[in-house]
Amino acid sequence: MAIQRVASKWEKTKALHKKEHISLYIPETRKYSIDQMQEMLDTYELVYIKPDRGTYGIGVMCADIWRDDIDEDAEPKFRLQFGTQSEIHPNIESLHQSIEEKIGTKPYLIQKGISLLTYKRRKFDIRALVQKTPNNTWETTAFIGRIAAPHRIVTNHHSGGSVLPIEDLLGPYLTPSQFLELYKEMKNLGVHVASELSRKYPRLKEIGLDLAIDEQYHIWILEVNTKPALFPFKWLQDKSIYKKVRRYAVAYGRLKSAK
Structure with missing residues (x-):
């Protein structure tokens, strides 16, 4: 039986x-609209449109x-960032028009922006x-930190992002006991979300959970991916982690067993 994938973030x-x-x-x-964007910018001042x-x-x-x-x-204006580019718009109508030109008829969502922790002035999740x-x-089997490329708003590898163990990213912010508490909370959250x-x-076998940590060390779920990439976990120094990832993926049919 095929592994279930769910495309719609909504x-x-x-x-x-x-x-x-x-x-x-x-x-x-x-769901994205000019009215929703106006309301959410009034409330949060930062939003992501995806x-x-x-x-x-x-x-x-x-x-x-x-x-x-x-x-x-001067009156506040609106800034739109995409890729490595940014635009300044004088009003919400101009901002919306620019967004509409970029998204066409595709359905988009608008999400409260999170002030992410940074690593060497670059955002990470x-x-x-x-x-x-x-x-x-x-079981939550693995974690990896994803760092945005300079001047990028997303952390994905395909957008030039890089990876590091979460200990390296969170270590400067948390004591060992605080890190352990956050680690346990993320592990439990992963299991609750998947369940x-x-x-x-019911045919889900795996999920990739994109988590943001804000400046108060609160965990946020940015997105759930039902076909997560497995290869980044090969780069972790602890090779036993990827061995488990692979063993589980073979068991539920994502990967073929090594001959």
């Missing part, structure tokens, strides 16, 4: 919102309220891999 978000202990980790997310269906961070944009550092009396075990239970999604999508 459908996955709706499924996870049914459980309060998971919804606390989900940034406010709505395709409902898509991978590798392609098509993701970021909008925020931009203030002139030189002329403090964390990919958690959650897999079905040979005993048919869920809840599998209620609606």
Whole structure:
């Protein structure tokens, strides 16, 4: 039986919102429209605009309220960032028009922006891999930190991002005991998310959970990928982690066993 994949970010978000202990980790997310963008910028001042269906961070944009550092009396404007480019718009209508030109008729979502922790002034997030075990239970088997390339708003490898162990990224911020608590919370969250999604999508065998850590060390779920890349975990120094990842993936049919 084929492994189930779910493309729509909106459908996955709706499924996870049914459980309060998971919804606390989900940034406010709505279907994109100019009215929704106006409301969310008024509330959060930073939003991400992303395709409902898509991978590798392609098509993701970021909008925020931009203030002139030189002329403090100037009216706030709106900044749109995409790829390595940015635009300044005088009003919400101009901002929306530019976004519409880029997205066309594709359905997009708008999500509360998270002020991510940084590594050498570059934003990073964390990919958690959650897999079905040979005993048919869920386990969070691996983590890897993903660092955005300079001047990029997404951390994906395909957009020039790089990877590091999460210990290297979180170590400067947390004591060993704080790190252990956060690590346990992320592991448990991975299992809860996979378990809840599998209620609606019973043929799920694996998920990639993209997690953001904000400046108060709160964990946020940015996205759930139902066909996560496995190769980045090969780069971890602890080779036993990828061995387990591979063993589980062979057991549920994602990978073929080595001959």
